[in-house]
Amino acid sequence: MERMVVTLVNELYDQVREHFVVIVDDYHLVDDVSEIERFVNRFIQLADENCHLIISSRTLISLPVLPLMVARQQVDGLSNLELAFRADEIQSLFGQNYHTSLSKTDAQALEQESEGWITGLQLSSMVTQQEEKDTPRVKRASGVGLFEYFGQQVLDQQPKELREFLLRSSLLEEFNTELCEKVLGPFTSEPQDWTAPISAILQKNLFALPVGNEGNWLRYHHLFRDFLQSVVQKEEPDLIDSIFYRLAEVHAEEGEWEKAYHTYLQMEDFEALSDLVEKAGTPLQQNGRLLTLRAWLDNIPEELRQSRPGLLSLEGITACMIGDIKQGLSSLNQAEDAFRAAGDIRGLSRLLVRRTTAHQYQGNYTASFKDVEEALDLIKEQEGCADINLDALRSKGLSLYHLGDGAQAVEWLNKALDGFTRHEKKSNALAVLVELGMVYASIGNFETAQSSYEEALNLGKETGNLTLMANLLNNMGVLYHLQGEYEKAIQTFEEGLDAARRSGYLRMEVTLLISLGDLYADFEELEAAHQSYQQAGVAIQPENDHFLYQYLILAEARIARVQKKYSQARQLLATAQIQEGDSAYERGLFHLERGRLAVTEEDIPQALRNLKAAKRYFEQDGRTLEHAWSQLWLSSAAYQSGDMDTARAELQDVLEFPDQEHFIQTILPQVQQTKIWLSSMQEDPVIGATLSDFMEQVAKRESRLPATRRSLRRIVSVVPMSAPRLSILALGRAQVKINGETIAPSDWKTQSVRDLFFYFLTASQAMSKEQIGLVFWPDIDPAKLKMRFKNNLYRLRRALGPEVIVFEDDRYAFNHGLDYDYDVETFDAHLAQAKVSSDSQEQIDHYQAAIDLMRGSYLSDVHMTWVWPERERLNQVYISVLVKLSRLYLNNMEPEKARKTCQRALEHDSCLEEAHRLLMKVYAMLEDRSAIARQYQICKKTLREELDLPPAEETEELYRQLIA
Numbered sequence: 001m002e003r004m005v006v007t008l009v010n011e012l013y014d015q016v017r018e019h020f021v022v023i024v025d026d027y028h029l030v031d032d033v034s035e036i037e038r039f040v041n042r043f044i045q046l047a048d049e050n051c052h053l054i055i056s057s058r059t060l061i062s063l064p065v066l067p068l069m070v071a072r073q074q075v076d077g078l079s080n081l082e083l084a085f086r087a088d089e090i091q092s093l094f095g096q097n098y099h100t101s102l103s104k105t106d107a108q109a110l111e112q113e114s115e116g117w118i119t120g121l122q123l124s125s126m127v128t129q130q131e132e133k134d135t136p137r138v139k140r141a142s143g144v145g146l147f148e149y150f151g152q153q154v155l156d157q158q159p160k161e162l163r164e165f166l167l168r169s170s171l172l173e174e175f176n177t178e179l180c181e182k183v184l185g186p187f188t189s190e191p192q193d194w195t196a197p198i199s200a201i202l203q204k205n206l207f208a209l210p211v212g213n214e215g216n217w218l219r220y221h222h223l224f225r226d227f228l229q230s231v232v233q234k235e236e237p238d239l240i241d242s243i244f245y246r247l248a249e250v251h252a253e254e255g256e257w258e259k260a261y262h263t264y265l266q267m268e269d270f271e272a273l274s275d276l277v278e279k280a281g282t283p284l285q286q287n288g289r290l291l292t293l294r295a296w297l298d299n300i301p302e303e304l305r306q307s308r309p310g311l312l313s314l315e316g317i318t319a320c321m322i323g324d325i326k327q328g329l330s331s332l333n334q335a336e337d338a339f340r341a342a343g344d345i346r347g348l349s350r351l352l353v354r355r356t357t358a359h360q361y362q363g364n365y366t367a368s369f370k371d372v373e374e375a376l377d378l379i380k381e382q383e384g385c386a387d388i389n390l391d392a393l394r395s396k397g398l399s400l401y402h403l404g405d406g407a408q409a410v411e412w413l414n415k416a417l418d419g420f421t422r423h424e425k426k427s428n429a430l431a432v433l434v435e436l437g438m439v440y441a442s443i444g445n446f447e448t449a450q451s452s453y454e455e456a457l458n459l460g461k462e463t464g465n466l467t468l469m470a471n472l473l474n475n476m477g478v479l480y481h482l483q484g485e486y487e488k489a490i491q492t493f494e495e496g497l498d499a500a501r502r503s504g505y506l507r508m509e510v511t512l513l514i515s516l517g518d519l520y521a522d523f524e525e526l527e528a529a530h531q532s533y534q535q536a537g538v539a540i541q542p543e544n545d546h547f548l549y550q551y552l553i554l555a556e557a558r559i560a561r562v563q564k565k566y567s568q569a570r571q572l573l574a575t576a577q578i579q580e581g582d583s584a585y586e587r588g589l590f591h592l593e594r595g596r597l598a599v600t601e602e603d604i605p606q607a608l609r610n611l612k613a614a615k616r617y618f619e620q621d622g623r624t625l626e627h628a629w630s631q632l633w634l635s636s637a638a639y640q641s642g643d644m645d646t647a648r649a650e651l652q653d654v655l656e657f658p659d660q661e662h663f664i665q666t667i668l669p670q671v672q673q674t675k676i677w678l679s680s681m682q683e684d685p686v687i688g689a690t691l692s693d694f695m696e697q698v699a700k701r702e703s704r705l706p707a708t709r710r711s712l713r714r715i716v717s718v719v720p721m722s723a724p725r726l727s728i729l730a731l732g733r734a735q736v737k738i739n740g741e742t743i744a745p746s747d748w749k750t751q752s753v754r755d756l757f758f759y760f761l762t763a764s765q766a767m768s769k770e771q772i773g774l775v776f777w778p779d780i781d782p783a784k785l786k787m788r789f790k791n792n793l794y795r796l797r798r799a800l801g802p803e804v805i806v807f808e809d810d811r812y813a814f815n816h817g818l819d820y821d822y823d824v825e826t827f828d829a830h831l832a833q834a835k836v837s838s839d840s841q842e843q844i845d846h847y848q849a850a851i852d853l854m855r856g857s858y859l860s861d862v863h864m865t866w867v868w869p870e871r872e873r874l875n876q877v878y879i880s881v882l883v884k885l886s887r888l889y890l891n892n893m894e895p896e897k898a899r900k901t902c903q904r905a906l907e908h909d910s911c912l913e914e915a916h917r918l919l920m921k922v923y924a925m926l927e928d929r930s931a932i933a934r935q936y937q938i939c940k941k942t943l944r945e946e947l948d949l950p951p952a953e954e955t956e957e958l959y960r961q962l963i964a
Contacts, residue, residue, distance in 0.1 A: 004501065005039060009046040018896075019050045027057040035291075041065050087111045150227040154206065165197040166206065167235070169220075170228035171243050176217045182250045183243060241267065252276055257284065261296060270304055274311060281314040282350075282387075285321070286427050288467025291504040293318050309338035310347055317354040320361060321467075323506035325545060329358045349375045349388050356395040360402055361507065363546035365583050369399040390419040394432055401435075404584045404621035406443040410436065427468060430459045434472045441479055442585075444624035446662065449479055466503035470496045474512045481519050482625070484665040484701070486708050487715060489519055494718050510536045510548055516719060517555060522669040523709060525721050526559050532719045533559075550576055550586060554593045561597050562673070569597050585626075588617030592630055596673070599637050607637040628654050628663070629670050636677040648687050651678075655690050664697050671698050706817050713821065714829060726800065726820035731827065731874070732855030734758055734862060736800065743799055752776065753795045755862050757804070757814075761822065762870055766811035775866055823853050824874070831881065840888055847885040851904075854878055879908050886918045895925045910942050913951065917958050924962045932962050 030036045041063050044053060055061060069075040085093060087107040094100045094107075102110075155163060168184050169175050175183075177194040185192065198218060201208045207224035211217045220228065232240060244267055251260035257280040264273040277296050284293045297305065297315050305311045312335035319328030332355045339348035352375035359368035372395045379385040379392070397413035400406075413436050420428040437452035453476045460469045473496030480489035493516045500509040517532030533555055540548055553576045560569035573594055578587060595610035611634040618627040631650040638646035657663045664671075671678065675695075682692050713721050729735040734754060736743045748754040756776065760767075773785040780788060793812070797805060806815045827850050834846035858871040882905035889898035899922045905915040916939035923931035936951075936959045943949050951959075 005042045005046060009043065009048070012051065013048050016050065019052065021052045021054060023054045023056075025056050027055045027061060028059045031057065031059060031061070035295075037063065044069070085111065147227045147230065150224060151231070154224075155228070155231065158204075158206075162197050162200055166201070167228055167232045168239070168243065169197075170225050170232065171240065172247060173225075174211060174217050174219045176212075179250065183247050186246060187239065187243065245272070248272070248276070252279065255283065258292075265299065270300055274300055274304060274308055278308070278310040278314065281310075285314070285317060286425075286431070286465075287463070288427075288465040288469075288503050288505070290318055290321055290467065294322065294504075309335040309342070309344070309351075312338070313347065313351045313354060316351075317357060320358045321507065322504060323510075323539065323545075325358055325361050329355070329362070332358060345378050345382055346385055346388065349378045349382075349385060349392070352378075353388060353391045353395050356399060360398065361545045361547070363550070363579060363582050363586060365399060365402040369396070369403060372396045372399055386419075386423070390416050390423070390425070390428065393419065394428070394435070397432075397439075398435060401439050401442070402583050402585075406439055406622040409439050413439065426459055427463050427465050430456050430463055430465060430468050430472070433459065434468065434475055437479070438475050441475070441482070443622050446479060446483065453479065466499045467505045467508070470500035470503060470505055470508040470512065472496075473499060474508060474515055477512075477519075478515055481515070481522070482666045483662065484668075486519065486523070487711055490516070490712055490716055493519070494716075497718055506539055507545060507548070510540050510545070513719075514548065514552060514555065520719070520721070521555065521559060521562075523705070523712075524562065525709075526563060528716075528719050528721050529559055530556070535719070546579065546582075547586060550582075551589065554589055557593055557597070561593075561600055566597065566601055573597065584617040584621040585623055588614045588621060588623065588626060588630070590614075591617065592626070592633070595630070595637070596633055599633055599640070599674075602640065604637055604641045608634070608641065611637055625666055628657055628667060632667065632670050632674055635681075636674045639677050639681055644684070647681065648684065651681065651691065652687060655687065655694055660694075660697070664694070665701060668698060668701055671695075672702070703817060706819060709819065710821060710825065711829065714826060724819045724821040726804070726818055728761065728820060728822040729855070730758060730761075730859050731823045731853050732857070732860055734859050738800065747799045749795045749799075750792075753792050753799070755864065756792050757796050757800065758859060758862065759866060760805060760812065760814040762866070763813065766808065766813035768811050772812070775864070824858070824870075827853050827874070831877070840892060844885065844888050844892065847881050847888070851878065851881055851885065851901075875908070879905055879912065882908075883912070883914055883918065886915065886922075890918060890921060890925070893925075895922045898922045911946050913939065913943070913955050916951075917955055920958060920962055929963060932959070 024040070040055075044063070044065050047053070066075060087104060087110075090107045090111055091102045091104070094102045155166060158166065165184075168187070169180065172179060172183060175198075177198060180194040180198075181192075184194075200206075201218065202210075207221040208218045209221070211219050219225075244263055248260045248263040248267075251257075251263065257276070260276055261273065261280070264270075264276055277293075277300065280296075281293060284290075293314065297311065297318065300311065305315065312331045316328045316331035316335060319325075319331060321328075332351060335351050336348065336355070339351055352371040356368040356371045359365070359371065372392055375388070375392045376396065379389055393412055393416035397409045397411075397416060400412060401409035413432055417429060417432040417436065420426075420432060433452050433456035437449040437456065440446070440449035440452060453472065456472050457476070460472055473492050477489045477492035477496060480486070480492060493512055496512045497509060497516075500506075500512055513532050513536035517529040517536070520526070520529035520532060533552055536548075537552055540552065553572050557569045557572040557576075560566070560572060573590075576590055578590055591610040591614035595607050595614055598604070598607035598610060611630055615627060615630040615634060618630055632654050635647045635650035635654070638644075638650065654667070678691065678695065682688050682695065684691070709721070710724070713724070723740060725739055727737040727740075729737075736754070736757070743754075745751070745754075756772070759772070759775065769786070769789045773780065773789060776792075777785055777788055793805065803815055803818065805812055830846040830850035830853075834843045834850070837843050837846065858874045859867050882901055886898045886901040886905065889895075889901060899919065902915045902919045902922065905912055906919075909915075916935060919935045920932050923929075923935060936955075939955060940951055943951055
């Protein structure tokens with residue numbers, strides 16, 4: 001909730017510059033929802049002073065922040081008396097809106113009877129004239145109250161059958177012919193044609209409005225509905241509950257759980273409510289409606305909830321998925337005792353399947369497998385348990401996966417998928433597809449994993465299940481990460497985090513933060529990785545999720561090791577606890593990190609013991625990728641111990657791994673950490689040549705990482721990456737920063753040194769000193785050129801570092817392999833992303849980000865001819881982007897932003913007719929005819945004075961259309 005409020009307030013602060021009003025109408029309808037109260041209260045506290053909130057409610061508002069705001073004179077209110085229409089205002093209202101002349105006497109009478117209430121006045125104006133067509137309709141309302149008016153002039157004027165229909169249908173809130181047949185049909189003595197009364201209501205304008213996409217549902221105005229229900233209460237009180245119960249049954253039969261729930265809640269029948277929640281619980285849980293389900297359970301009295309094992313079972317699985325595993329498991333165990341005592345096989349089976357999830361979260365995979373096996377055995381001979389059976393098949397597949405049997409896991413998950421697909425259970429099928437992809441990826445079958453995820457993604461767009469989508473996006477992000485598609489991985493993780501937070505799925509939020517941290521760690525963005533892990537650690541406790549908690553410890557230990565904080569790494573590993581029920585995979589991860597630390601600290605006996613254990617566990621679990629990691633480190637440890645036979649054998653397996661091209665990408669971080677030993681092993685006569693080829697491929701991939709890092713910096717938002725060491729600004733005055741500190745003119749010694757750096761940066765290829773000399777010192781003799789160039793290059797390297805300019809084959813070039821950021825490259829990257837995007841808002845974001853980088857002309861304080869081509873290119877591109885952005889803002893109904901952007905374009909090119917035309921369209925949208933004419937005249941005058949040309953015919957035609 002807090003993150004959502006903060007995000008909303010920050011977005012408003014960034015995007016809305018003017019004062020604006022947020023209006024919340026009918027707040028009394030949600031005043032009792034604590035989550036909404038907290039949201040509104042926090043929004044008021046955080047919103048900037050340009051935000052003004054209007055809340056209308058039939059009851060007094062009890063927001064906690066109000067007393068303090070009243071004391072500070074930051075809040076005001078309008079009572080019924082202040083909102084009421086006076087007699088003279090009523091006369092004006094009827095004259096303006098209803099073209100009815102109202103005498104002062106009639107207006108005063110109506111003011112008294114309606115109490116000046118606008119809705120009552122509007123309803124009076126809506127009454128269809130029947131017998132007294134020439135009499136002002138308001139006169140018939142005078143002298144009676146609104147409900148009496150509805151009775152005398154509306155309800156009692158209808159035929160008996162229609163009158164009865166009006167009364168009974170008022171209990172339905174919204175209705176159509178089908179709902180009337182199902183709910184009201186049982187209470188009629190003979191079959192009814194429900195089309196007739198519905199048509200009559202519309203024809204007679206009986207205060208009903210069409211609703212729904214096709215307008216084939218009706219809803220009464222709430223005042224008329226309240227009146228009708230009050231009449232039913234007097235005339236047929238015994239019928240009300242019967243209709244409500246039937247209405248709730250119909251809603252439940254059709255899966256309209258919320259409508260059924262609110263009907264029972266309105267009747268305060270908590271027994272029926274409990275039955276409904278038990279029935280709706282599994283669909284809600286499987287569709288990711290965890291917060292809704294928790295709220296419904298909380299509304300059931302504690303005593304009743306404790307007496308019903310079905311509710312305890314639901315409460316348990318909901319608590320587990322939200323993140324409270326300890327409490328969830330306690331409720332599940334309590335429900336188990338009650339189900340066994342009652343001999344409820346179906347309820348017990350469902351509970352056992354649910355409890356497998358809790359055991360898996362805790363890392364107790366043996367108990368998980370035991371529960372699902374018992375569930376399958378219990379329902380083997382039971383009828384009507386097909387849904388539980390399919391869930392059990394899925395749980396068995398997951399249990400086998402965690403126990404290291406990937407092949408069997410795939411088999412059982414496919415059985416579940418076939419059943420869910422056959423029964424058209426889309427959310428369930430989506431979940432299984434995600435899990436199948438996870439299993440395939442774990443055993444190194446990335447291609448099949450990708451296919452499963454893509455199929456799940458297509459299905460996920462249909463279901464709108466945020467919980468499952470968060471899980472899917474995490475798994476897809478991990479796959480992208482392993483395949484080296486880092487930009488896709490980051491974007492997928494951040495999209496998944498948004499889905500997890502919106503659904504309230506805390507465990508998946510933690511998982512996604514850890515996945516994000518792993519990606520940062522592989523890039524050696526250690527501070528960003530640490531921040532991601534810290535955010536995850538705040539939300540997780542060891543008793544709630546053993547696997548994620550252990551994984552987090554190992555991840556933090558890895559960072560400490562890479563940072564050479566070996567004591568801290570040892571302390572972290574000492575806190576990691578291996579449990580009896582832990583999977584081979586978890587044991588393998590633990591021993592792998594202990595082994596890596598031992599290799600780094602040159603404790604070779606300890607390293608060999610742990611790495612051999614890790615290799616054994618990963619092999620047992622079918623984890624081909626992690627198995628290869630352990631072999632790589634084991635080879636390094638064996639090499640240090642002098643055991644070349646083991647070193648060669650382990651490394652040979654790595655070098656012969658199938659699909660080397662993709663494999664090198666997945667093992668790259670491990671190779672980077674063991675490079676010091678692998679480089680030495682390249683001299684080995686047995687495997688040296690093969691290893692050299694392997695390391696050459698590794699070097700090629702490493703060379704791409706700096707560009708990837710620059711790309712990632714532009715797209716990350718949840719956890720920012722560290723600033724680059726070298727920051728280069730050329731869009732305006734030339735400026736270079738190292739670690740955030742600007743290089744002063746005195747550091748360059750002369751401006752020509754600084755200009756030489758930017759020339760290297762701009763050059764498309766490496767240059768010889770002679771080529772550079774022709775640009776900077778064309779008239780100097782060769783002997784002096786050599787000394788001048790040498791001095792300037794020395795000063796350049798002294799200012800920025802020796803690695804900034806590389807020398808190869810007698811040519812010099814800027815080192816693009818550095819960790820740097822260059823605003824021109826960022827500018828071009830935003831334009832490229834906008835070009836490939838089909839989403840207008842995304843295009844706006846990229847174009848706006850690009851033009852925000854522009855501080856002036858390219859290298860505006862450099863006055864050499866080599867600057868001109870790039871300066872002109874960027875100037876033309878900049879103007880083109882301003883026009884495109886203006887058009888997008890105009891199409892997006894944001895005329896003020898379009899106006900400012902157009903004016904910015906005209907500041908750079910006052911003769912740009914397209915910008916003049918766009919401005920005229922902006923003023924047309926603002927309905928400012930004088931501004932249209934003024935802009936046309938400015939355009940005409942500018943073209944005449946600057947170019948001695950008239951406006952184009954397109955401009956003339958647009959002007960004629962807009963002022964017509």
